[in-house]
Structure formats: C-alpha cells, structure tokens
Amino acid sequence: MTPHLKHRRQFILGSAAAIAGASIPGLGRAQNTAVKLGVVHPMTGPVAYNGQHCRIGTLTAIEDLNARGGIKSLGGIPFQAVTGDSQGRVEVGVSEVERMHNLGVHAYVGCYNSPVTIAATQAASRYGTPFVVDVGASDLIVSRKLENVFRFSPGFGKCVDDGLLALTEINKKANGVAKTVVLVHESGELGTGTIRLLQDKLPRLGFTVLDTIAHDTPTRSFDNVALRIRGMKPDIVMHTGYVNEYMLLARTLQRYKVPAVRYSILGAGFGVKFAKESPDAAAYAMDFNHWYNPLDSRAVDLKKRIESKGFDYVFEVYCAYNAVMLLADAIERSGSLAADKIIQSLSASTWDKHFMPYGPTRFVNGQNEGAAGCGLQVINDEINVVFPDKFAQAAAVFPRPAS
Amino acid sequence: MDFILTAIVNGLLSGAVYVLVAIGLTLIYGVLHIINFAHGSLLMLAMYASFFLWRDLHVDPYLALPVVTVGAFLAGYVLYRAVIGRFSAGKDENILLITLGLSIIAENAALFFFASDTRTVATAYSDAMLEVGPVLLSFPKVVSFFGALVLCMILGLFMRYSDTGRAIRAVAKERLGARLSGIDVDFMYAVSYGIGIACLGAAACLLMPSFYVSPSVGNSFVLVAFTTVVLGGMGSFAGALAGGMLIGVAESVSSAFFGEQLGQIAIPMLFILVLLFRPTGIFRGTQ
Numbered sequence: 001m002t003p004h005l006k007h008r009r010q011f012i013l014g015s016a017a018a019i020a021g022a023s024i025p026g027l028g029r030a031q032n033t034a035v036k037l038g039v040v041h042p043m044t045g046p047v048a049y050n051g052q053h054c055r056i057g058t059l060t061a062i063e064d065l066n067a068r069g070g071i072k073s074l075g076g077i078p079f080q081a082v083t084g085d086s087q088g089r090v091e092v093g094v095s096e097v098e099r100m101h102n103l104g105v106h107a108y109v110g111c112y113n114s115p116v117t118i119a120a121t122q123a124a125s126r127y128g129t130p131f132v133v134d135v136g137a138s139d140l141i142v143s144r145k146l147e148n149v150f151r152f153s154p155g156f157g158k159c160v161d162d163g164l165l166a167l168t169e170i171n172k173k174a175n176g177v178a179k180t181v182v183l184v185h186e187s188g189e190l191g192t193g194t195i196r197l198l199q200d201k202l203p204r205l206g207f208t209v210l211d212t213i214a215h216d217t218p219t220r221s222f223d224n225v226a227l228r229i230r231g232m233k234p235d236i237v238m239h240t241g242y243v244n245e246y247m248l249l250a251r252t253l254q255r256y257k258v259p260a261v262r263y264s265i266l267g268a269g270f271g272v273k274f275a276k277e278s279p280d281a282a283a284y285a286m287d288f289n290h291w292y293n294p295l296d297s298r299a300v301d302l303k304k305r306i307e308s309k310g311f312d313y314v315f316e317v318y319c320a321y322n323a324v325m326l327l328a329d330a331i332e333r334s335g336s337l338a339a340d341k342i343i344q345s346l347s348a349s350t351w352d353k354h355f356m357p358y359g360p361t362r363f364v365n366g367q368n369e370g371a372a373g374c375g376l377q378v379i380n381d382e383i384n385v386v387f388p389d390k391f392a393q394a395a396a397v398f399p400r401p402a403s
Numbered sequence: 404m405d406f407i408l409t410a411i412v413n414g415l416l417s418g419a420v421y422v423l424v425a426i427g428l429t430l431i432y433g434v435l436h437i438i439n440f441a442h443g444s445l446l447m448l449a450m451y452a453s454f455f456l457w458r459d460l461h462v463d464p465y466l467a468l469p470v471v472t473v474g475a476f477l478a479g480y481v482l483y484r485a486v487i488g489r490f491s492a493g494k495d496e497n498i499l500l501i502t503l504g505l506s507i508i509a510e511n512a513a514l515f516f517f518a519s520d521t522r523t524v525a526t527a528y529s530d531a532m533l534e535v536g537p538v539l540l541s542f543p544k545v546v547s548f549f550g551a552l553v554l555c556m557i558l559g560l561f562m563r564y565s566d567t568g569r570a571i572r573a574v575a576k577e578r579l580g581a582r583l584s585g586i587d588v589d590f591m592y593a594v595s596y597g598i599g600i601a602c603l604g605a606a607a608c609l610l611m612p613s614f615y616v617s618p619s620v621g622n623s624f625v626l627v628a629f630t631t632v633v634l635g636g637m638g639s640f641a642g643a644l645a646g647g648m649l650i651g652v653a654e655s656v657s658s659a660f661f662g663e664q665l666g667q668i669a670i671p672m673l674f675i676l677v678l679l680f681r682p683t684g685i686f687r688g689t690q
Contacts, residue, residue: 044511046619048519218623220614223413223541224659227406230539244521244615251523251613255530255541269521277523280530312520 032337034080035071037062037324038100038129040110040120042088046217047242050112050268054134055083056311057320058109060302065328073335079328086111090119097123106337107132109323112316114138114189121149130330130342134323135290135316137266138189142366148339150346150363152323153290153315154371156266160197163265163288166375166387167236168205170286170396176206177399178235178261183212184225184249186241194240194265210234219245222252229258235399236261243269247278254281261400262286266373271314275378282378284400286386290315291374292355294385294393299355322354326361329353357391405537410659411652416544418651419551420606424624425631425643426555427602433638434575434595437495440502442628443621444509445600449475449607450616451517457524457611464524465546468608475604480597488592506621513618521617529612547609554605555644558598562640571595575638630674636684645685649673 039058042051062079065071070078082105084096093116097108107130111117117136124131125146133141133151137159142151154162171178181202185191195212202209210232213225226249229237237260239249246269250262262285264270270287292299292315302321303313311317326349331337334345352360359370375387377396386396424446431439452471456462462470486505491497531542562568573581574591582588614620631650635642650670657669677685 044514046622048514048618049521052519218619220623220627221413221417221655223417223544224410224655227409227413227539228659231406244617244620247521247523247615251530252541255532255613256539257532273520278525280525310518 032074032077034078035074035107035328035331035337036080036082036103036105037327038097038103038105038108038110039081039083040086040093040096040100040108040116041084041112041320042116043085045088046244047088047113049243050135050314050316051086051088053311053314053316054110054112054320056306056309057134057317058324060306060317061321061324061328065324071328071331073332074337079324086113086116086120088113088116090115093117093120094123096120101127101129105129106339107327107331107342109134109320109327111136114141114193117141118189121146124148128339128343130327130339130346132323132327132346134320138193139367140189140193145365147347147366148343149366150326150368151366152326152361152368152371153319154373155367156193156197158367158371159266159288159373160194160201162373163375164198164201164205166288167263167286170375170387170398173396174398179206180208180210180232180234181236181238182210182229182232182234182260184229184237184239184241185212185214186217186245187214188217190242190266190268191240198238198265207236215241215245217242217245219248222249223256225249226252226256226258229253229260230256234260236263239264240266241268246270247274247281250274250281250285251278254278259400259402261398264288266290270376270383271312272383273312275381275383279381282381284378284397286375286377286396286398288373288375288387290319291357291376291385292318293357293391295391296355302355318356322356325354326351357385357388406659407656409538409540410655412538412540413544414652414655415648416540416548416651417655418648419548420610420647421624421627421631421651422555422644422647423551423602423606423609425628425635425647426558426640427599427606428628429632429635429638429640429643430558430602431596431599432632434571435498435592437498437502438629439596439599440499441505441509442502442599442603443625444506444513445475445479445621446603446607446624447513447616447618447621448478448509449600449604450611450614450620451513451522452604453608453611454522454524454616457526458522463526464608464611465550468550468605471608472601472604475607476597476601478597479600480593482600483593483596487596488589510618510621517618519618521615523615524611526612541613543613547613550605550609554602555640558602559640567591567594571598627670630670634674634677634684636686639684639686642684642686649685 041054066078070076082100086093097120108124109132111120112135114136118140121131125148131149137156139155139157183195185195264287267287275282306313306317329351330345334341350360362369374385376383377386384394385391428442453464453467456467528542533540570586571591631646635646653669653673
C-alpha cells in the first residue's frame with residue numbers, strides 16, 4: 001500500500017471515528033471542555049473530491065490549533081470536530097446542521113456547494129449559531145442579512161469583478177488583441193450566478209459576448225460545444241463549472257484545436273492535477289480563483305504537509321484551514337463560547353495572520369471585504385500567479401501561443 | 404449544413420458507446436429478467452482498471468481491452484455465483500436490492516480506495532482529429548465507434564452460432580424447458596451476467612482515451628443505458644443497437660440546435676414518446 005493511500009484511508013477512518021464519537025449520547029452535552037465545531041462538507045457524491053479537501057484543511061487547522069494549546073482565553077480548551085457529509089445535497093446538509101446542533105456544536109464551518117451552504121447557514125441561523133463559510137461562491141450566502149454567517153473567501157461578485165479587471169489589464173498589456181468571448185457554464189447556482197454577472201460586465205469592458213452556452217452536470221460530451229465555438233472563432237472561451245466538465249471541455253477544445261484563450265473565473269477544475277494530467281489541454285489556460293500567497297512560507301509549508309498526506313493542495317484546503325483559524329481567533333478574543341459573543345467578535349474581526357493574498361479581515365454583511373482571488377496561468381505545466389503584480393510569480397502569456 | 408452533418412456523425416459515435424453499455428444491460432435483463440442497478444458502478448470499476456493499467460503498467464487502453472474485458476467477465480461471473488445468485492433466492496425484488504447494494508458498495512469503495520479525484524488518460528492520440536470531408540471527428544471516438552460495432556457483431560455471432568449462445572437464448576426464452584433439456588440454467592445465468600459485465604469492460608477501455616473516470620462516473624451513463632434498453636425493447640440486441648444510436652444522434656442534434664442544456668430533454672422526450680406509442684420498445688415484439 002502506498003503512503004498516499006494509507007494517509008487517505010487514515011483520514012477517512014479518522015473522519016468516521018469522529019462521526020461515531022460525536023454520535024455517542026451524552027457527549028454532546030458535556031459543556032465547555034472543547035470547542036465543538038460542526039464541519040459540513042460533501043464527502044460523497046459528485047463533488048466529494050472538493051469536500052474531502054475542505055475537510056482535510058479543516059482537520060489540519062484543528063490539529064494545529066490543539067497543538068498550540070487550544071483556546072487560551074478559555075483555559076486552553078481544544079477544538080473538537082463534529083463531522084458530517086452533506087453528499088452535496090441541500091436536504092442532507094440541513095439535516096447535518098440539525099444533527100450537529102443536537103450535539104451542541106458552538107460553530108459551523110462549510111459547505112463548499114453554494115446551494116447547500118445557503119440552506120445550511122439558514123438552518124444554523126434559527127439557533128443563532130455562528131457559521132463560517134470556508135468556500136461557497138454564491139453571493140446569496142451573504143446577502144440575506146443573517147447575522148450568524150461569515151464568509152472568509154471572496155464570492156461570485158468579487159471574483160468576477162477582480163477576474164475581469166485581471167483580464168482587462170492582461171489584455172491591455174497585449175495591446176488589446178482579445179475582443180470577443182464565448183461563455184460556457186454549468187446550469188446550477190455556481191455557473192448561472194457567475195455568467196449573469198459576466199454577461200452584464202463584459203460588454204462594458206469592451207468585449208463582445210458571441211454566445212452563452214449552458215451545460216448540465218454531468219455532461220458526457222462537449223463535441224458540439226467545441227464545434228460551435230470553433231465556428232465562432234472567439235478570442236476567449238470563458239468556462240464556469242465543476243471539475244469533470246471543466247477538464248472534459250478543456251480536452252475537447254484542445255482536440256478540436258480551438259485556438260482561443262481559455263479563461264475561467266472560479267473554474268473548479270483548474271488546478272495542479274489538471275496541469276499535470278492534461279498538459280496539452282492545460283497549457284496556458286488561465287483562471288481567476290482562490291489561491292494562497294505563494295510568497296508566504298507558511299502557505300508553502302502547509303502545501304508540503306498536505307501533499308505528504310496524499311492530498312492535493314487545492315484552494316479547498318487552504319480556504320478551510322484559514323476559515324477555522326479565523327474562527328479560532330474570534331473565539332480567542334471573545335473569551336466565550338456564547339454564540340452572540342463569537343458573532344460579535346467575528347463581526348469586528350481584523351485578522352491578518354492568514355497566508356492568503358488578502359488584507360486583514362473586515363466583515364460587511366458577513367462578507368470578508370478583505371478577501372480577493374488571484375489571476376493564475378499554467379506555464380510549463382506549473383500553475384503560476386500572474387495577477388496581481390504584488391503576488392505574481394510570472395508574467396502572463398497572452399494570447400495563447402499557437403500549439 | 405456541415406455543422407448538422409458533424410452533429411449527426413458525433414451522435415453516432417457517442418451512440419456506439421451507449422450501445423456497448425446498454426447491450427450488457429439488455430443481455431442481463433433478457434436472460435435473467437433483472438434490472439442490474441450495479442451497471443453504472445461496474446462500468447466505473449472497469450474504467451478504473453483501464454486507468455490503472457495505463458498509469459502503473461503503461462498499457463494503452465485499447466491494448467488493455469482484451470485483459471479488462473476478460474477480467475470483467477470473470478468478475479461478473481464470480482459476482483453472480485457468489486453474491487447475486489446465492490442471496491437472491493430466485494426473487495426479483497431481492498436481486499434488485501442486491502444490485503442496488505452492490506452499486507452503493509462499489510461507489511463508496513472507489514471513493515475510499517481511489518479517492519474522489521477525476522482521472523484522465525493522456526495518450527498520443529487522445530487529442531487527434533480526423534478530417535473526413537467537411538466533418539471533423541475525434542480519433543478516439545472513431546475508434547470506440549468501430550470497436551463497439553465489432554464487439555456487438557462478435558457478441559451477436561456468439562449468441563447466434565455458439566452452443567453457449569444458443570443455450571443462453573434457450574434459457575432466456577423458456578427457463579424450465581431449457582432445464583429439462585439438460586442446460587445448466589444457473590451456469591448460463593452466471594455466464595450471461597459475466598458477458599454483460601464484459602461488455603462494460605470493453606466500453607471502459609474504449610471510453611478512457613477521451614473521457615475521465617471518477618467514483619460517480621457511472622451515473623453519466625447508467626440513465627442513458629436504461630433509456631436505450633427500454634427504447635429498443637427490454638432484452639432486444641437489435642433494439643439496444645438502434646436505441647443507442649438513436650439516443651446518441653437525438654442528443655447530439657438537439658444539443659446542436661437547442662444548446663447543451665435544453666438539448667438534454669431530447670432523451671426523456673424520446674423515451675416518453677416511445678412509451679406512449681410503442682410501450683414494448685421499438686424492436687420488442689417485432690422479433
């Protein structure tokens with residue numbers, strides 16, 4: 001058995017043990033011996049890859065916090081994970097929140113899928129329990145005036161604004177060669193939310209949207225989509241979707257020799273694995289997404305630790321890791337496990353001990369206004385930050401060189 | 404015009420793989436009279452087998468086809484003998500539950516052992532295209548089209564002319580009569596199930612160069628396979644062949660005209676129309 005597999009199995013077995021432990025009657029009623037953190041992510045189902053990486057980020061943060069002596073202002077009590085599997089389904093996510101409430105969790109972290117996050121945060125708001133959203137792109141998550149909800153990472157709106165700014169700046173440096181765009185998106189909340197914003201904003205930035213193509217998840221073939229795009233000869237193809245479809249579309253576009261720049265905003269399939277496993281399709285692909293500060297040694301150290309456990313160092317990991325650290329900082333400052341105190345502390349948070357390309361946290365209606373994504377590009381099979389210049393590792397290669 | 408022609412040809416290419424997935428399902432239904440809910444999950448496992456052979460032993464998916472197909476046959480045979488046949492006690496509802504349970508176990512075991520990553524096979528020909536007149540065709544899809552047709556033909560000849568094939572057909576038509584004439588019915592059940600799963604093994608190897616594998620990948624094909632089988636007529640080989648092609652073309656052409664999202668309604672629409680006007684399927688009752 002490879003160490004990679006062994007670690008993955010240990011992780012899954014550990015998670016099962018955590019769930020089993022949390023299910024023991026009476027355990028949930030023990031007061032203030034630990035900060036009980038409800039961890040809700042999709043561990044099975046179509047987005048299990050993402051959910052499992054969210055969980056490993058969360059559990060690693062808890063491991064680090066406990067190794068540092070827990071919450072000092074509360075006498076060093078440790079964090080205890082109460083884990084749950086949303087299966088990527090709204091009703092399951094809500095039932096997990098309810099189950100965890102009965103087990104006495106003090107706060108929640110989750111949930112990756114936007115629809116599940118929207119429903120789960122709503123469920124938690126009934127009890128006034130703080131909910132820190134690690135990853136969840138829809139802006140609906142933070143636009144319902146729920147006082148218990150705090151999103152650490154940037155959402156649709158911010159990513160679209162910054163992603164378009166990055167594209168415009170990069171295009172400007174290339175003498176404005178790119179003028180036309182075809183939009184491809186998955187038909188769920190993630191895709192439609194992002195595309196609506198893009199359709200509105202791209203023309204104002206001088207780009208012409210030639211077509212908008214929606215697709216289901218899962219999709220078995222993108223041949224017709226690639227053919228349509230090939231016929232339209234756009235300068236840029238922008239895709240928003242989940243991992244499998246992102247990869248399938250990229251490979252199909254490559255097969256049909258579509259020369260356009262592949263640019264995505266919150267492209268879930270864009271990542272290290274994509275760059276390594278499909279080097280031709282991934283070459284010079286660009287994405288604006290969550291990313292760590294590559295110049296921060298703590299981010300690089302965590303990368304090594306996560307990879308040594310057999311996981312990929314994807315944004316789900318470090319967003320979840322930092323979200324838990326943010327929550328820990330708020331509890332530390334509040335010196336209390338009372339929900340209203342934690343919420344007050346989170347609302348006033350100016351935490352800057354993260355290793356993201358963000359400023360200090362500043363919450364407005366639950367959204368961390370200090371959060372921002374990065375412009376990324378696959379160059380020589382490696383992902384490089386190309387925007388903003390402050391964190392850039394390489395200059396963007398734009399437009400895409402002919403293969 | 405070229406665009407429509409390409410969409411039709413692409414539909415036929417996709418349809419051939421649907422046929423291969425569905426033909427196993429229809430064979431299992433035709434002989435055992437059970438709906439194999441584990442079909443999608445077993446396809447997923449076969450795709451993983453093809454992937455690991457490529458990644459760890461550098462065996463090209465097309466070269467791995469005989470190995471994976473034979474392995475899938477043996478796995479199907481053993482699965483029927485050791486689990487499905489043994490625990491079903493001859494009751495259809497038990498078989499449904501067992502295959503459903505197997506599907507859940509297979510999917511979760513894949514999550515546990517292989518993780519939820521999306522895996523792809525990158526071969527020298529994965530991105531190759533063929534230009535046939537005005538039509539642009541993906542090379543791996545062309546290979547899978549002809550591969551599927553050849554395999555269907557071999558299976559058809561086997562069923563028609565071999566002793567085992569004749570015995571399987573006899574069991575499918577008249578179980579008691581077959582038993583009375585000396586055919587080992589349980590053995591034929593296991594062989595039929597094995598052949599059904601072997602089709603998945605072949606489909607997996609033909610799919611991998613242009614598709615991906617993840618623990619949930621079976622869901623992408625299982626619904627379309629069930630639709631194909633019902634459309635063609637449960638248990639009909641010719642029906643599965645025509646149904647798969649029809650679905651491939653309907654899906655592709657409607658996607659080309661109405662977009663990927665709206666185009667997906669072609670399959671359920673076709674399904675409803677067949678159920679309304681020919682509830683036994685296109686070919687059932689005509690053969």
